[in-house]
Amino acid sequence: MDEVGGAVKDDIRVKDWFRRIRASESARASYTKGMEYFMEFVREKELWIGNTPKEFLEYAKERYRTDALDWKDEIEGIIAEFEEWLSEKPKVFTKGDYEDIDIKLAPKTIHNYISAIRSFLNAFNIEVPRAKGRKKPKSLVENNHRLTKEIVREALKYADVRAKAIILTMMSGGLGDSELLNLRVGDFIRGRGYEPSQIGDLNAWITQEKQKCEEALKNGDLEFGITQLQIRRQKTGIDYYTFITPEATLAVLDYLAWRNRPSGYSERYKGIGKIREEKRKVRTPDDYLFIKAYVDDWYLPPEVIEKLKPPKIGEDETNTKYKSRATAEILKEVREKRQELNLKGYADEIRKLDRSGLMAIFRELAKKTGISTGIGTYQVLRGHNLRKLFYTLLRNEGIDSFIIEFWMGHAIDEEQSAYFEAIPEKHKQIYTKFMKVLLIGDFETRALESKEYKELKEELETYKQALKQRNGEIKKLREEIEEMKAREKAQEPVDKLIDLVLEKMMKDETIKKRLAEILK
CATH class of the missing domain: 1.10.443.10 (Intergrase catalytic core)
Structure with missing residues (x-):
């Protein structure tokens, strides 16, 4: 898989693909892995559609140009078979002793790898049929743990x-x-x-x-x-x-x-310490904020390593780590690596x-x-x-x-x-x-204890006081209403008595005659 990975990553059509879709760093990593799996699938199934992304693209272009309908039917079948193959494929671990652990790829991972093949073809204007009957992939239950x-x-x-x-x-x-x-x-x-x-x-x-x-x-x-x-x-x-x-x-x-x-290293090993200091030192505002814990030697120009190498250590030295640092072999390796990667000055991408x-x-x-x-x-x-x-x-x-x-x-x-x-x-x-x-x-x-929190607390206290005052006013208003109701209730018998007296008076003929004279 490592050889395949290198071939895919360096494939001219893969590089062109990523430029066309303006792929982010994470997309490049995921899509590269998906294409690696696809190439492995093609070889394992002995599909004569090309053994590299470049060859596969040439095949796809020819098929699409010759018979687009037949091509769509073919690629739809290939993708369906690839998806089935992925679902049975064990996850590959590049680090640690996990070769014997049988862990399958997650549904979302499979979905991403399928999307990689679709994206690759679409980037070069080769139509791929939409997926039929596929549900949105869900995360594995064990991957849904909540962080607190x-x-x-x-x-x-x-x-x-x-x-x-x-x-x-x-x-x-x-x-x-x-x-x-x-x-x-x-x-x-x-x-x-x-x-x-x-x-x-x-x-x-x-x-x-x-x-x-x-x-x-x-x-x-x-x-x-x-x-x-x-x-x-x-x-x-x-x-x-x-x-x-x-x-x-x-x-x-x-x-x-x-x-x-x-670092404060002793005089004996100050060269070692100085090299470590040089590797992690911030030199310009363009340096990355977060760097690796261990930085490769070829980050530093060889002349810097040579200048800072530790003093010669005696043959009785038991720590081989200090013997090997900044030797001619290390400097040779650094020069070769920097030439291979075309590195100049302090190569911040390395760290x-x-x-x-x-x-x-x-x-x-x-x-x-x-x-x-x-x-x-x-x-x-x-x-x-x-x-x-x-x-x-x-x-x-x-x-x-x-x-x-x-x-x-x-x-x-x-x-x-x-x-x-x-x-x-x-x-x-x-x-x-x-x-x-x-x-x-x-x-x-x-x-x-902060100023902002105290200000918020004071603001809240102001609201509380205003609410308390409003509640007091509401209470007073309610008391006045109850008092008015009590007065009205006490007045009811008097009003009834007056109504009764008036009613009796109006029945008296003498009073009625007298009122008529007054109203003339």
């Missing part, structure tokens, strides 16, 4: 500085995996209200900004620590903005400080955190927290669920779903989108008012 704040809170106890920054950023900003992985240091700096080009000493800026945030928090000002991120949603290509909490802001600042912090690295972070935390799921089942703690938790927590607080969808980069009406982009300050006010539900740990307590 309590689980996140527990996981953060075991998180290192990088994992903490990642989790808090995703949960408080509703970011998807691709959006997080493509964040640059400059995006964060701009989100704090600064122009990256105006910052001379990044280390000094990090220290000062952290001090400012902590001072604001001490004074009960939570709003200052909110960071606004301008993002392009990788899946939809939509530009939008969202916010992250002061808690996440401080976590990112801590992570950036760690990346630029001297960029990828999706598998992100999943590994969540998987490790899940194990430590005791919530790790079985092989072949989605982890409860993962990017998708953090994004769902962001939506759920804010929606339960009463925020309009339209606003939350905007913060998540979902496609919305163009006219409404333009309106929303014009008022980020208004959105920040809304976020500030409700972000307490996104806070974890001691920040929840700080929220209760």
Whole structure:
């Protein structure tokens, strides 16, 4: 499968396909895997329709050009057979000793792989019949576990500085995996209200900004620590903005400080330490915000490694790791790899955190927290669920779903989108008012002591007093009404007596005669 994977990924028609559909990073990964399976299926079933995507496309074009109706019938049958084949195909694990575990592909995974073949043909204007009688695929029951704040809170106890920054950023900003992985240091700096080009000493800026945030928090000002991120949603290509909490802001600042912090290695091994420092150091605002824990040597220019190599170690050294570092063999490998990949300077793409690295972070935390799921089942703690938790927590607080969808980069009406982009300050006010539900740990307590919370509390107290006064007025009005009713009730016998007297008087002829004279 590995050889097939490389052939598919490098196929000229596959590259053209992805350009035509403007495929996101996640779509490329899923569609590549789907095409790999399809090519394996074609070879296994001995279908003479081409052994590579390029050959398959040539075959499809010829068949479609010759007899479109017959082609539609043929491809419909092939796709139906491919789907049946996939449903019996065991999941392939590229890492770990899981070869003997019999786990089938999930319905949604199969649906995505079928969609890949349809997309490939449609991209080159080859018509494929619509699926007949197929129901919308449902998630496996075991993949529907719900993530809660309590689980996140527990996981953060075991998180290192990088994992903490990642989790808090995703949960408080509703970011998807691709959006997080493509964040640059400059995006964060701009989100704090600064122009990256105006910052001379990044280390000094990090220290000062952290001090400012902590001072604001001490004074009960939570709003200052909110960071606004301008993002392009990788899946939809939509530009939008969202916010992250002061808690996440401080976590990112801590992570950036760690990346630029001297390691303090001993003189004996300072070369090793310096190389590690150079690998993780933030150099420009264009550097990726989150990087791998282990960075390949070829990220660094060979001359840097050679300059920082450790002093010669004696033959009695028992730790082979220190013997092998920065040797001639390592430098040779670095030069060859950089030439192969055409790398120049500090190649930041090499150390960029990828999706598998992100999943590994969540998987490790899940194990430590005791919530790790079985092989072949989605982890409860993962990017998708953090994004769902962001939506759920804010929606339960009463925020309009339209606003939350905007913060998540979902496609919305163009006219409404333009309106929303014009008022980020208004959105920040809304976020500030409700972000307490996104806070974890001691920040929840700080929220209760914050200036914004106190203002809300005072506003609520004003409403309570107004309501109390109104209730008093209503009570007084009711008492007056009851008093009037009592007076009316007491007057009833008198009125009846008067009516009786008048009735008797009118029956007296003398009185009637006298009244007639008066009225003349």
